[in-house]
Amino acid sequence: MKNTFFVTTPIYYTNGIPHIGHAYSSLIADSIARYQKINWKQVKFSTWVDENSQKALDKAEELGMEIMPYLDMMAKEHKQVWDGLNIKYTDFIRTTEARHHKLVREVLQKSFDNGDIYEGEYEWMYCVGCESFKKDEDLVFRNKTTGETFPISSSVKISENIEKICPDHLKVPQTLKEKNYFFRLSKYEQKLKDFYKKNPSFVMPQDRFNEVIAFTDRWLEDFSISRETNKFGIKLPFDETQVTYVWYDALFNYVTVCDTNDFWKNDSNFWPADLHVVWKDIIRFHAIYWPAMLLSAGYELPKNILTTGYFTVDWQKISKSLWNAIDPVEFSAKYSKDLLTLYILSSFNIGQDWDFDQKQAILTYNAKLANNFWNLLNRAVVLTLKMDLESWLSSKVDKYIWDNTKKYFKDYDEAFARYDLKKTLDSTFRFLDSVNNYVTTKEPWTLMKDEAKQEEVKTIMYTICESIRQVSLNLYPFFPEKMSEVFEALNLKWYKEELELWKYNELRNKKETFYIKEKSPILFEKFELE
């Protein structure tokens, strides 16, 4: 079995700094990468910046900067965000890198040579903000005087006062007519359909996959892959007057990072990617264009694509101009990274659209980590110390909790295998609830006073400590720093190192003994609502 795991984030544009929406994709990829790593996989986790874009050029111009110093500055700022969130990527790639240019030109030449790229001319509407061509159905009408907008399907009377605009950028698209090169997507229709059939969970969640399939059933149009007017980007090897436009340049990053010549890294083993994490806006490109482009260039296809929904803030699209773009590093510094991770990964099913609600984020953290988890851990430590159980605490797990544990492991493992992070966390907090109930019912603090009940108390305390140990192992991929502190509180300091040495399964199946010697500092402080 392939013992590698390759996960990617989208390549983020560098005309701005990543906000909470970008952090969402990166945190998903990071948790999955960490889980695979402790589960015996050699992991490659790549994140990147999409630099060869008109947006970046416009932004540099706006700031009066040359393009390269601007891109250097932005790449550094992107890196700072991911480092600030302790996103443990293994590769950070910039699309202006020479190795990427080389690879893209090679694959373009291959597809040109086999007849999949051809020359044509089209007149299309193009929205600079979206970096994409628009059809009428992608636009809305706007009354120039009142600013009112109407769906394109409405019966509004067309006059000089009515214009068609992009609903996201509220701008009239440019009309372009130029020589372009096109990719022969239509040729791959049947191959794509066969591939989807053989890989029924290629795109997750399922409803997104259904949309992709429905789209391929309707029609597959060849798409433009180059621009005559753009000057910044990768030149086509067979026509140097043109540069590649978006998809060849952006998507083949995923292959570039596997194409280093570093013998020791053995990077080529990582392709095909196991998982691309992207939002629904670019799912069509990833699930339709991308496999076709790979087939044309003779590459294997990625295993899965995980599609996220939209995050809004106060139900508004996240945007710098609306001042609602939450900086994930600042947010984490104010509250905690655990609060951010817990809220966005445990509250929302991947794939659905959600509103980011700070109040809800605090309530979720207070309930799940500050109350549910910390109360249990604190009780375990305080009671163990009180009972003078400083000697090795070793016993057996109470049968009731043992049965719950087995169910919990099953739910957790199955959910992680489907990248259903909400379910993995739900199953964990459900299990913690059951342990908390168990403690409240058993009242070990009362039983402790009875000499005859000492063995029973030992079993209860062992059960609590063992449950916390299991939960912390399972929460490690989500909260690596905090769980390392939990291991310390349980006097299991060496766990972090062992996990990083792929010993998760060994630790999970180990019969541990607990030797708690001191009270732990508060690990999960409650936050007040503002």
Ligand code: ME8
């Ligand atoms: O699209 N909600 O770059 P980009 C959820 N360069 N996710 C969000 C989000 C939000 N409000 N805002 C951003 C591009 N994201 C291209 C991609 S890939 C080969 C090329 C996340 O800077 C989401 O994962 O606009 C989305 O795919 C990515 O950021 C888009 O970042």
